[in-house]
Structures are given as structure tokens and as C-alpha cells.
Amino acid sequence: MINSRIKIISIEHFKIYCKIAVSPNIINRALKVSFIVGTALNLINQWGALTTIDFENINLTKFMLTYLVPYSVTTYTATVMKVEFQIGTKAIVEAYLKCTKCGEEIHVHKDELIPECSKCGLNTHWKLI
Numbered sequence: 845m846i847n848s849r850i851k852i853i854s855i856e857h858f859k860i861y862c863k864i865a866v867s868p869n870i871i872n873r874a875l876k877v878s879f880i881v882g883t884a885l886n887l888i889n890q891w892g893a894l895t896t897i898d899f900e901n902i903n904l905t906k907f908m909l910t911y912l913v914p915y916s917v918t919t920y921t922a923t924v925m926k927v928e929f930q931i932g933t934k935a936i937v938e939a940y941l942k943c944t945k946c947g948e949e950i951h952v953h954k955d956e957l958i959p960e961c962s963k964c965g966l967n968t969h970w971k972l973i
């Protein structure tokens with residue numbers, strides 16, 4: 845039996861994911877990681893062509909993909925973490941949240957500190973509604 849972990853998200857949730865993914869904090873972090881990791885991997889994979897500046901033998905598709913992959917992975921990971929709306933962090937977008945333990949609902953604005961649930965305290969776990 846296959847245990848499917850694929851979650852179908854609504855259009856509204858998708859819009860929130862996209863807003864977070866293109867926010868300046870996420871883009872800056874992804875660009876930094878992409879530059880460092882992509883450069884290291886490009887040097888490993890195309891050392892001869894890059895160190896001798898032999899442009900004819902540099903594979904541009906591999907070169908660009910080597911930067912794109914860490915950018916994508918960093919963006920995905922950071923976005924998923926921000927969507928969890930952890931207490932004590934700033935909300936990166938406006939959202940309606942529901943406590944997964946007691947069902948309490950709140951509305952947070954962009955840059956607002958995400959509070960604890962009034963009933964669950966430090967055990968709060970918010971999810972998008």
C-alpha cells in the first residue's frame with residue numbers, strides 16, 4: 845500500500861506560498877546559497893574549462909542548472925518553513941491561521957509577530973486556513 849503524503853492546496857494557499865517565495869528575504873537567502881553552492885559545484889564539475897577560461901568547453905546548460913538547483917531548493921525549504929508561521933517570528937505575509945490543537949483562529953498582518961495560541965501557549969502549532 846502506498847502512503848501518499850501529497851497535499852493538495854487551495855488557490856489561496858498557493859498564492860500565499862508564491863508571495864512568500866518571492867519575498868526579498870527568501871530571494872536574498874536563495875541567491876547567497878546559490879552563489880556559494882553553485883560556484884563550488886561548477887568548479888568541481890567543470891574545473892578544467894573554468895580555470896583555463898576555455899569558454900568553448902564550458903557547458904552553459906550545466907553551468908546555469910548548477911546555480912538553479914540550490915536556488916530552488918533553498919527557496920522551497922525557506923518557503924515551507926515560513927508557511928509554518930512559528931510563534932515569535934514575523935509573519936512574512938498577511939494570513940488567517942488556525943491552531944491545530946484547539947482550533948482557535950487568528951488573523952496576522954505582514955510583519956506582525958506571530959503570537960501563541962491563548963489556550964495552547966508554547967505548544968501552539970498554527971496552520972493556514
Ligand SMILES: [Zn+2]
Nearest residue numbers: 943946961964
Ligand atoms: Zn490552541
